[in-house]
Amino acid sequence: MERAAQDRRPIFHVGVHKTATNWFQKCFYPRVPGYRYVDRRLVRSTLLAHSPLAFEPERVREELGLDADCPAIICEEDLSGVLHNAGLASNYIAKEMANELAALAPQAQIVIFVRNQQAMAASCYHQYLREGGTGSVHRYLFPEDYIHLGNVRPLKNPRFDFTQFEFDRLVAHYDSLFGEENVHVFAYEQFAQDPEAFLAMFAEDLGLTRPESVKQRKYNRSFRRALVPVARMLNLLTRRSVADKRTLVHIPFWYPVRTVLLEGLNFVPLLGKRPSPRDLLGGSIYDWIGQRFWESNRALEGRMGVDLSEWGYTTEEPAVPVPRPKRSSLFAFAKH
Incomplete structure (x- = not known):
């Protein structure tokens, strides 16, 4: 009880995307006793809808009520970057939002x-397809x-960028602003593997009183295998809502x-099972991604103090280098 009283400070859950933030926003944080969950629309209008040069x-x-007697909980994954626009958003907005949060409540x-x-x-x-995307896996990634x-102006176009997955850099920046003891880093796989045990640990770590009952509902399920090409086809008939599409x-x-x-x-079993990451991405892309992040994951593993390889993270340098998947030279030259 003493720790809970001491830790009744604002909580900023900044993402990242695709790590059950929707579930925390809808099922967990609004039910936490003694805290006030701040509506996402207010968070976005105050933190994400203004020019950084006009930040007050x-x-x-x-506006966020951070000086109220009841401490606030903010959970917004866009604070760590806007999905599908990582070249700009996840590298620039993520850093700026961290700096602004530190100015608001250090x-x-x-x-x-x-x-x-x-x-x-x-x-x-899968989320790209859900939001209207039409490109193949390779084209998206x-x-x-x-x-x-362009070589010097790659940020002109909204697009995916793998640098948003270098999680150790994001964590290190928050550590520098708030202190490592105030930055709680968790693996999504911990939550997915055993939600009940994880939430008990999660609440203890943050000094929260765990809600008496929470729904274990899944949001944004992956599309079934046969539904992936159907989604791409149907998305050709709308301009919404991603920029990189046809x-x-x-x-x-x-x-x-x-x-x-x-x-x-997506609930029709006849459309097949939901493909595994390897099946959806293809073996060459899957293996290359693992190679791409082994150094970042090793640094992250040291920071978190857990064995990330237990959940499939690559933490060792591959014995055989995996070449980057590429189109044929003719099509790559055409850029179409």
Whole structure:
């Protein structure tokens, strides 16, 4: 009880994407006794909808109610970058948001979830399709093979960028601002493997009183195998909502209709099982991603004090280098 009283400070859960943040926002944080969960719309309008050059800490503190007697919980994954625009958002916005949060409440507790990068890439692609994407896995993950990004101005186009998966860098920046003892880093796989045991540990670590009952509902399930090409086809009929896509013709109001249709079909077993990350990405991409992040994961493993390899994270240098998956030289030159 003494620790709980001492740790009744603001809690900023900053993501990252695809690590059950929707579940925490809808099922967990609003039910935590003694804390006030701040609505996501207010968080976005005060922290993400303004120019960083116009940031006024005192005004934002007042709008978010950070000086109220009841401590606030903010959970917003866009604070660690906007999905599908990582080249700009996850590298620049993530750093700026961390700096602004430190200016708002330097005493706050920070929550960061990480996830196996291969599973993360597959989950991001599923989300890309759910939001209207039309590209293949390779086109989504390696946009530089398809878009004339330029050598010195790659941020001109919204696109995926693997640097958003270098979680050790994000954690290190928050450590430098808030102190390592105030930055709580968890693996998504810990939660997925045993939610009950994890939530008990999670509440203890943050000094929270765990809600008496929470629903173990899954949000944003991956598409079934046969539904993936169907989603890409249906998405050709709407401009919404991702920027990196193709549109044959925009049919007004088709986007919400398409959403209902796809989510309904996703419950039909005849459309096959949900593909594993390796099956969805393909062996060459899957293996290359593992190689790409072994050094980042080793640093992260040391920071967290857990064996990340237990959940499939690559933490050792591969014995045989894995070449980056590429298109043929002819198609790569065409950038189409």
